[in-house]
Amino acid sequence: MSISERFNRWIFESWQVSAEGLGLLRILSSLFILFFLMPGYGTPHFNFLGGMPPDFYAPPPGPLMLFDQFPSPAVFQWVHTILLFSLIAMLLGYRTKLTSIITGLSILILQGFIFSVGKVNHEILIAVVPVVMAFSNWGAAFSIESIRRGHDTKTESWPLSLLALIIGFMMFTAGFPKILGGWLDPTTQATQGHLLNQFFVRERQAMLAEFMVQFDSVLFWELLDWLTVIFEIGFLAAVFSPKWFRRFVAVAVLFHFSTMMILNIAFLPNFLAYAVFLNWDGIYQNNLRFYRRLTGKRGERSKKRSALLLSAFACLLFFILNRLSSMDLVLRESDLTLHEVVFLFFALFVVMWIGLKKLFVEAEY
Amino acid sequence: MTKKTVRTIFIAVMIWLPLQYGIVGIVGYYHSEPWPAFVFPGFKSVYVYEDSFEIEQSYIEVWTEQGEQSVRLLPQEFFPDLPLSQVPGFMRTHFLTDEEERQFSIQAKRWLHQQAGRAAGLDAAMLDIVLEVNYYSHHPHGLERDSVAEKMRYTINLIDQDEHQRTI
Numbered sequence: 001m002s003i004s005e006r007f008n009r010w011i012f013e014s015w016q017v018s019a020e021g022l023g024l025l026r027i028l029s030s031l032f033i034l035f036f037l038m039p040g041y042g043t044p045h046f047n048f049l050g051g052m053p054p055d056f057y058a059p060p061p062g063p064l065m066l067f068d069q070f071p072s073p074a075v076f077q078w079v080h081t082i083l084l085f086s087l088i089a090m091l092l093g094y095r096t097k098l099t100s101i102i103t104g105l106s107i108l109i110l111q112g113f114i115f116s117v118g119k120v121n122h123e124i125l126i127a128v129v130p131v132v133m134a135f136s137n138w139g140a141a142f143s144i145e146s147i148r149r150g151h152d153t154k155t156e157s158w159p160l161s162l163l164a165l166i167i168g169f170m171m172f173t174a175g176f177p178k179i180l181g182g183w184l185d186p187t188t189q190a191t192q193g194h195l196l197n198q199f200f201v202r203e204r205q206a207m208l209a210e211f212m213v214q215f216d217s218v219l220f221w222e223l224l225d226w227l228t229v230i231f232e233i234g235f236l237a238a239v240f241s242p243k244w245f246r247r248f249v250a251v252a253v254l255f256h257f258s259t260m261m262i263l264n265i266a267f268l269p270n271f272l273a274y275a276v277f278l279n280w281d282g283i284y285q286n287n288l289r290f291y292r293r294l295t296g297k298r299g300e301r302s303k304k305r306s307a308l309l310l311s312a313f314a315c316l317l318f319f320i321l322n323r324l325s326s327m328d329l330v331l332r333e334s335d336l337t338l339h340e341v342v343f344l345f346f347a348l349f350v351v352m353w354i355g356l357k358k359l360f361v362e363a364e365y
Numbered sequence: 366m367t368k369k370t371v372r373t374i375f376i377a378v379m380i381w382l383p384l385q386y387g388i389v390g391i392v393g394y395y396h397s398e399p400w401p402a403f404v405f406p407g408f409k410s411v412y413v414y415e416d417s418f419e420i421e422q423s424y425i426e427v428w429t430e431q432g433e434q435s436v437r438l439l440p441q442e443f444f445p446d447l448p449l450s451q452v453p454g455f456m457r458t459h460f461l462t463d464e465e466e467r468q469f470s471i472q473a474k475r476w477l478h479q480q481a482g483r484a485a486g487l488d489a490a491m492l493d494i495v496l497e498v499n500y501y502s503h504h505p506h507g508l509e510r511d512s513v514a515e516k517m518r519y520t521i522n523l524i525d526q527d528e529h530q531r532t533i
Binding site for chain 1: 402408422441448450451
C-alpha cells in the first residue's frame with residue numbers, strides 16, 4: 001500500500017460513524033456545553049470584567065489585541081446570548097453545520113475576553129469540538145433538519161481523525177516542555193512540587209491532596225513525573241491508530257482522575273473531546289434495545305423515541321447536577337465543583353467497564 | 366467536501382500545528398502566550414530548591430490612612446470575582462512585574478480602592494503588594510515550612526495617586 005493510500009485510509013476509514021450515533025453525540029455534547037462548559041461564570045463575572053479599568057486589560061498576543069479595553073457587560077451578554085441560541089439550535093439540529101460553527105466561534109470570543117485578564121486557560125477544545133464536528137453532518141439524525149424531505153444523510157468520519165490529530169498534538173505540547181523543564185531529572189520531583197504549589201498557593205486542599213502532601217516517596221513521585229511525560233508525548237504517536245488512540249483516551253481519563261484527586265484540577269473541557277471517541281453507534285443500538293425491551297414497541301418510531309428519551313433523561317440529570325453543583329453544598333472550601341467530581345468518577349467507571357468488558361470478551365476468544 | 370479538499374485540509378493542519386507551536390514558543394518567550402493556539406499547559410516549572418521545595422506566594426495588604434489598620438489578604442480573597450485558575454496569572458501580569466511596568470491610572474486606583482473596600486471592609490489608603498518565597502522540606506513528622514523570605518514589597522498609594530516603592 002502506498003503512502004498516499006495509507007494517508008487516505010487514516011483520514012477516511014479510521015473511525016466508523018453512523019447518523020444515529022452522531023445525532024446522539026450532538027445532543028449530549030450540546031447539553032454538556034449548555035449546562036457545564038459555558039465560558040465564564042454568568043452575569044456577575046461579566047459585570048466584573050466589563051467594569052475593569054483598561055489598565056487591567058492584558059490580551060494575549062492575537063486578535064484580542066485589536067481592542068484596548070474590556071467590552072462592556074452588555075457586549076458579554078450579547079455574545080453569551082448568541083452562544084445560547086446557536087447552542088440550542090445545534091442541540092435541536094437546526095441548520096446544524098452553521099449553528100455548530102457559530103457556537104464554536106462565540107465560545108472563542110467569550111473565552112478570548114475572559115483570558116484577557118492576563119491568564120490563558122487552555123479550554124480551546126470546547127470551541128474546537130463543535131466546529132470540527134460540524135463537518136461530520138452530526139445533524140443527520142434526531143434533528144429538525146432530518147424531518148425535511150431529501151435532507152443530507154451522508155455522514156463523514158474524517159472530522160474524528162482531525163480531532164484526534166489536534167488532541168494528540170496538544171498533548172504533545174504539554175509533554176515536551178516538561179522534558180526541557182527537567183521533569184525527567186531523577187533528583188527533582190516536579191509533580192510533588194506542583195502539588196505543593198497548588199496546595200499552599202491556590203489552597204487546593206480537597207480530596208487526597210492533604211494526604212499526598214505528606215506522602216514522601218521519591219520513587220513514587222519520580223515515577224509519576226516519568227509516566228506523565230511518556231503519556232503526553234506518546235499521545236501524538238497514537239493518533240494514527242484508532243485502537244491505540246482509544247487506549248490513550250482511556251489512560252487520559254485515569255490521568256485526569258488522579259490529577260483531580262491529588263491536585264484538585266479536573267480539566268472537564270477535555271472530556272467533551274474524549275467523549276467523541278466513544279462508540280456512539282453502539283450506545284445508540286444498546287439504548288434502542290433497552291427501550292424496546294422496556295416498552296415492547298418495535299416499530300420504526302421507536303428509533304427516534306429511544307434517542308429522545310435518552311436525551312430527555314440526560315437533560316434532566318444535567319439540570320439537577322447543575323443546580324446541585326451551583327448550590328455549593330459540598331466541596332465548599334475547594335474550587336472543584338460537584339459536577340466535575342461526578343463526571344470524572346463517571347468517566348472512570350465507563351473506562352473501567354469498557355476495559356473489563358474487553359478483557360473478558362478477548363479472554364473468551 | 367471532496368476527498369481532495371479534505372486531504373488538503375489535513376496537510377495544512379499537519380503543517381500548521383508544529384508551526385503555530387513554534388510561534389507560541391517564540392512569542393511566549395518575549396511577550397506572553399498567544400491565543401487562540403492549539404496547546405495545552407506545559408507546567409514546565411520544577412519547584413525544587415536543593416533538598417527542599419520553593420513555593421512563591423503573593424499577598425495584598427490593605428492599609429488605612431497613616432497605617433492605622435491593615436488586613437493581609439490572599440489575591441483570591443482580594444479578587445473573589447476572578448476564577449481561582451486565573452488569579453496567579455492576573456497577579457503576575459499586573460502586580461508582580463518590573464518596577465517600571467507598575468503604572469496604575471487614577472481609574473485603576475479607584476477600582477482597587479473599591480475592591481479593597483469589598484474584600485477587607487476598610488477604607489483603604491494604600492495597598493502593599495508582597496511576594497514571599499516559602500521553603501518546605503520533609504521532616505520525620507511530615508512536610509514543614511523551614512523558612513520564608515520576602516522577595517518583593519511595594520506600595521500602591523490609593524489616595525495620593527502616587528505610587529512609590531518601599532523596599533524590594
